[in-house]
Amino acid sequence: MTTHTLELEPLLYNYLLSLCLREPEILTQLRQETTQHPMGRMQIAPEQGQLMALLVQLMGAKKTLDVGVFTGYSSLVVALALPTEGKVVACDVSEEFTAIARRYWQQAGVADKIELHIAPALETLDRLLAAGEAETFDFAFIDADKSNYDNYYERSLQLVRPGGLIAIDNVLWSGRVADPQVQDNRTKKIRAFNHKLHQDQRVSLSLVPIADGLTLALKN
Numbered sequence: 001m002t003t004h005t006l007e008l009e010p011l012l013y014n015y016l017l018s019l020c021l022r023e024p025e026i027l028t029q030l031r032q033e034t035t036q037h038p039m040g041r042m043q044i045a046p047e048q049g050q051l052m053a054l055l056v057q058l059m060g061a062k063k064t065l066d067v068g069v070f071t072g073y074s075s076l077v078v079a080l081a082l083p084t085e086g087k088v089v090a091c092d093v094s095e096e097f098t099a100i101a102r103r104y105w106q107q108a109g110v111a112d113k114i115e116l117h118i119a120p121a122l123e124t125l126d127r128l129l130a131a132g133e134a135e136t137f138d139f140a141f142i143d144a145d146k147s148n149y150d151n152y153y154e155r156s157l158q159l160v161r162p163g164g165l166i167a168i169d170n171v172l173w174s175g176r177v178a179d180p181q182v183q184d185n186r187t188k189k190i191r192a193f194n195h196k197l198h199q200d201q202r203v204s205l206s207l208v209p210i211a212d213g214l215t216l217a218l219k220n
């Protein structure tokens with residue numbers, strides 16, 4: 001979901017973008033088209049996408065998970081950073097949103113790297129585990145329905161190899177997690193999830209205050 005990095009003043013945020021962003025034209029086109037979409041705010045921020053691409057490159061990742069595709073920014077930015085033989089297993093429930101993603105994957109020439117599963121992500125992740133794919137993934141990005149974050153995290157923790165990375169989006173939830181007055185279910189779920197990860201000795205942890213907050217959990 002797009003939120004400007006932290007509460008940066010627009011002047012500083014635009015400065016940051018102007019000096020850090022190296023967004024390929026195809027991603028700029030996708031971002032601009034998605035901005036016009038009624039649900040466009042669900043798209044990740046471009047500086048966050050660039051960080052994810054850098055992490056994938058740094059790890060030499062080949063096999064990745066994208067939980068929550070929408071119009072395809074996160075899957076496309078990762079697919080572009082993968083080697084030719086790389087693969088993204090992408091999960092979403094919406095044919096309508098992912099039709100846009102598919103169009104951009106084709107245009108970018110990475111459609112054959114991306115395997116889209118239209119089904120509740122939990123079912124897809126369980127099918128991957130049942131098919132013996134535990135510990136075969138290098139990287140997972142979690143950005144679907146917040147009520148299932150813990151389930152997606154637990155499945156991803158089984159699916160990534162030791163030394164694999166799980167990135168979880170929206171963990172700062174526009175600041176609502178820090179406001180004790182906010183007690184809706186989604187906020188409470190994210191808050192509880194953040195507490196759990198803080199204690200979770202199975203991973204090394206960093207909560208990166210980029211966009212809407214991106215937790216990085218490295219499987220020990």
Ligand SMILES: C[S@@+](CC[C@H](N)C(=O)[O-])C[C@H]1O[C@@H](n2cnc3c(N)ncnc32)[C@H](O)[C@@H]1O
Nearest residue numbers: 042043068069070073074092093120121144145
């Ligand atoms: C925040 S958007 C993902 C944004 C995307 N990562 C990007 O870079 O633009 C969340 C997506 O999760 C999908 N979603 C919601 N519930 C889901 C579920 N149970 N299983 C799989 N996908 C789901 C929605 O259809 C939506 O496309």
